[in-house]
Amino acid sequence: MSYSNILSTYKSGITTITVNRPKKLNALNKETISELHEAFKVADADRETQVIIVTGSGDKAFVAGADISEFADFSGEEGAELAAKGQEILFNFIENLSTPVIAAVNGFALGGGLELAMACHFRVASNNAKMGLPEVSLGVIPGYGGTQRLPQLIGKGRAMEMIMTAGMIDANNALNYGLVNHITIQAELLSFCESIANKIMRNSPVAIGKAIQAVNANYKTAVDGYQVEIEAFGACFDTEDFKEGTSAFLQKRKANFPGA
Template identity: 60%
Template sequence: MKFENILVGNKGRIQYITINRESKLNALNKATLAELHEAFTTAFKDDSVGGIIITGAGTKAFVAGADISEFADLDVQGGADLARTGQSTVFDIIANGNKPVIAAVNGFALGGGLELAMACHIRIAADNAKMGLPEVTLGLIPGYGGTQRLTQLVGRGKALEMIMTADMLTAADALTAGLVNHVVFQDDLLPKAEEIMNKILTRAPLALASAIKAVNDFGTECINGYETEIREFGKCFGTDDFKEGVSAFMEKRKAEFKGR
C-alpha cells in the first residue's frame, strides 16, 4: 500500500509511524485508519522491527480526534459498524501486538487520538499535550475502546468525570492520573521515547510478547489473567532466549537475544 496519510521509517530496530495530516491536526479518517492497519500489521510481522513509536506530525497535535465529517450520514448500524471496524482493525491490533508500541504524544490527543494513545503500551507526553474524550459534546460516546481503556488506566471515577465533562487534562494532570508514563519538554519527546524503547529492545523479544499478552488479560471478561501468566511463563522455558538469558546471567555477561 502506498501511504498518503502516514509516514513510516526505521531507525535501527525502531520503526516510526507518524500520522502526517498536520493541516487537519492529524485527525483520523477512514483512509488513515486503513493505512495504520497496514503499517502495524506489517511491522508486527517484520523480524527487523523490534518496536514501534507512533506520533503526529508537527507540534500542535498527536491526533486531534476523528474526522467528524465522516459521521454525518451514519445511522445506528453504521455507527456500530464504524466502531467495531476501527477497534478490530487498528486499536485492538496495536494493543494486542507482539511488539512494544510507544505513543509520543505531542499537542492535542482528543477523542480517537487519545484512544489511539491508550491502545499503545506506553505513553510519553510533551509538556504542551492536552488529552480528553469530548465525544459527549457531539451527542456521542467514545467508540474506539476509550470507555474501557481509560477506566483501566485512571479508574472508574476519573474516567466517568473525564468522559461526562469532556474536559481536557494537561500533561501534568495526565501524569498524576496515571494516563501517561512520563512528561518531558517538547524537544525531548522523541529522544525520551527512543531511550525507553532502546532499553526495552535489549530484553528478550518473545518474553516481551508474553508480557504484553499477560498484562492485557488483566480484567478481561471470561479470561483468567493468572492462568495466562502461568501459560506464558511456561512457554518462555521452551525458548532459546531463555537458555541464552540464563547462560548470560551465570557467565556475568550481556545476553544476546535472537527472538527464538
C-alpha cells in the same frame, strides 16, 4: 511501502509511525485508520523492529480526534459498524501486538486520538499535550475503546468526569492520573521515547511479547489472567531466548537474544 496519510520509518530496531495530516490536526479518517493498521502489521512482522513508536506530525497535535465529516450522517447501524471495525483493525489490534508500542503524544490527543494513545502499551507526553474525550459534546460517546481503557488507566471516577464534562486535561494532570508515564519538552519527545525503546531492546523480545499477552489477559472478560501467565511463563522455557538469557546470566556476560 507508500502511504497517503502516514509516514513509517525504521532506524536501529525502532519503527516510528507518524500520522501525517497536519492541516487536519492529524484527525483519523477511514483511510488513515486502514493505513495505520497496515503499517503496524508490517512493523510487527518485521524481525528487525523491536519497538514501535507512534506520533503525530507537526507541533500541535498527536491526533485531534476523528474526522467528523465522514460519519455525521450515519445511522445507528452504520455507527455501530464504524466502531466495531475500527476497534478490530486498529485499536484492539495495537493493544494485542507482541511488539511494544509507545505513544509519543505531541500536543492534542482528543477523542479517537486519545483512544489511539490508550491502545498503545504506554504513553509519553510533551509538556504542551492536552488530552480528552469530548464525544458527548457531539451527542455521541467514545467508540474506539475510550469508555473501557480510560477507567482501566485512571480509575472509574476520574474517567467518568473526563467523559461527562468532555473536558481536557494537561500533561501534568495526565501524569498524576497515570494516563502517561513521563513528560518531556516537545523537542526531546522522540529522543526520550527512543531512549526507553533502547532499554526495552536489551531484553528478550519473545519474553516481552509473552508479558504483553499476560498483562492484557487481566482486562479480558472470562479470561483467567493467572492461567495465561502460567502458560506464557512455561512457554518461555522452550525458547532460544530463555537459553541465551540464563546462560548469559550464569556466565556473567551480556545476553544476545536471538528473538526465538
